[in-house]
Amino acid sequence: MADATASPPITVRMIAGASIGNALEFYDFIIYGFFASSLASAFFPGKDATTQLLLTFGTFGISFFARPVGAFVLGIFADRKGRVPAMIVCVALMTLASAMIALMPTRANIGLAAPLGILLARLIQGFALGGEFGSATALMIEHSAGSETRAASWQGISQNFAGLFASGTAWALSADNPAVFHILPFRIAFGIGALIGPIALALRRGLLEAPAFLEQRRRPRPIKEHPTFSGVLIAAGMVAIGTAQTYLTIYLPTYAATQLHMHAGKALGAVFLNYVVTLALTPWRLMIARRFDHSHRTYAMLLSCLVMLAAGYPAFILLGLWPSPVMLFLLPLGFTVIGMFYNAPLSGFMGMVFSLHHRGVGLSIGYALGIALFGGSAPFINTWLVSRTGDPRSPGLYLIFASIVSIAAILAARRRLKSEAGQAAFKPAA
Numbered sequence: 001m002a003d004a005t006a007s008p009p010i011t012v013r014m015i016a017g018a019s020i021g022n023a024l025e026f027y028d029f030i031i032y033g034f035f036a037s038s039l040a041s042a043f044f045p046g047k048d049a050t051t052q053l054l055l056t057f058g059t060f061g062i063s064f065f066a067r068p069v070g071a072f073v074l075g076i077f078a079d080r081k082g083r084v085p086a087m088i089v090c091v092a093l094m095t096l097a098s099a100m101i102a103l104m105p106t107r108a109n110i111g112l113a114a115p116l117g118i119l120l121a122r123l124i125q126g127f128a129l130g131g132e133f134g135s136a137t138a139l140m141i142e143h144s145a146g147s148e149t150r151a152a153s154w155q156g157i158s159q160n161f162a163g164l165f166a167s168g169t170a171w172a173l174s175a176d177n178p179a180v181f182h183i184l185p186f187r188i189a190f191g192i193g194a195l196i197g198p199i200a201l202a203l204r205r206g207l208l209e210a211p212a213f214l215e216q217r218r219r220p221r222p223i224k225e226h227p228t229f230s231g232v233l234i235a236a237g238m239v240a241i242g243t244a245q246t247y248l249t250i251y252l253p254t255y256a257a258t259q260l261h262m263h264a265g266k267a268l269g270a271v272f273l274n275y276v277v278t279l280a281l282t283p284w285r286l287m288i289a290r291r292f293d294h295s296h297r298t299y300a301m302l303l304s305c306l307v308m309l310a311a312g313y314p315a316f317i318l319l320g321l322w323p324s325p326v327m328l329f330l331l332p333l334g335f336t337v338i339g340m341f342y343n344a345p346l347s348g349f350m351g352m353v354f355s356l357h358h359r360g361v362g363l364s365i366g367y368a369l370g371i372a373l374f375g376g377s378a379p380f381i382n383t384w385l386v387s388r389t390g391d392p393r394s395p396g397l398y399l400i401f402a403s404i405v406s407i408a409a410i411l412a413a414r415r416r417l418k419s420e421a422g423q424a425a426f427k428p429a430a
Contacts (some may be wrong), residue, residue, distance in 0.1 A: 074131020244408025
């Protein structure tokens with residue numbers, strides 16, 4: 001007799017519908033980072049450009065702390081009402097936030113209401129994104145028994161597609177005057193993000209819940225209603241170096257303009273080419289994820305974090321010695337290659353930390369907390385570190401710190417899944 005809880009093979013539509021929200025999130029956040037100078041001058045007060053930039057990145061970072069709230073509310077909604085309804089709510093709110101930023105009048109027109117409006121849009125977006133990753137990743141995992149990590153790895157791949165599209169859009173819009181980002185191009189970029197929203201909604205309306213999830217909803221809920229605090233902390237720590245590395249790429253065009261005095265167009269061209277090469281490595285990424293599905297061995301993940309720890313500061317020394325578009329291309333590409341053994345299995349491995357009953361809220365809160373602590377604050381911290389220390393290489397110190405956190409979290413996750421309670425989740429696929 002066929003297993004009633006067995007899921008059909010994951011389809012292209014399932015992958016596209018589940019990962020497009022993550023792609024939309026990443027597109028908007030990359031655009032915000034790439035157009036930080038334009039946003040600063042258009043919306044934020046300040047006596048000098050550095051103060052305006054700190055306020056811009058401060059707003060970028062503060063909005064990430066709305067993520068844990070959204071993760072809790074939308075994660076519980078996903079566990080009780082379904083992954084698909086939660087995903088539809090998330091992408092609708094993200095679309096609204098993108099449209100608000102695209103249409104917001106400047107500070108010269110409406111005064112203090114302008115930065116407050118941008119902050120409100122970022123908080124709405126942060127709330128929505130808090131539930132996005134957990135519900136979408138849970139859906140992909142639950143439709144992919146035995147190949148959970150490979151399915152969930154499409155979340156990271158969708159970020160690379162979004163990064164390519166965002167950097168290409170910003171590069172094209174900066175072509176008229178590559179030294180300065182004007183207001184109109186940034187509105188076009190965010191408007192494009194808002195237009196992607198209806199496409200994402202159409203894709204998600206046709207998705208189905210996994211049979212295993214529907215089956216567990218019919219059973220009595222466990223006494224322990226929410227995931228353990230330790231599981232949430234482990235998931236947050238696992239995200240640390242990956243998100244610090246990701247948002248370093250977002251920060252690089254600003255870093256190149258303010259510290260290396262490089263034209264923005266050249267910096268964006270280097271980032272764009274980096275995403276082209278990263279996407280070319282997708283088959284390798286899927287192969288690494290598939291191997292993890294069969295072995296659940298974390299040695300390669302740990303080694304990847306150790307190499308990133310050792311390479312963080314020296315990479316910025318090299319960039320300072322040879323401040324060129326070539327080095328701006330090679331630096332993030334080097335971290336991409338080094339980090340592949342960590343990033344490829346990350347999403348699926350995080351999902352294994354939580355049971356089916358609590359996966360939506362646990363994965364959402366853990367991911368949101370990790371992104372808030374180590375990702376959303378990264379551009380602000382990097383800008384502050386450079387300003388405070390006068391050392392343009394100081395962003396490398398942040399990568400070292402994030403690597404240490406992720407190593408500790410991976411070790412804790414491995415111990416957790418090898419324990420008696422986690423044996424079922426840790427058992428390798430046949």
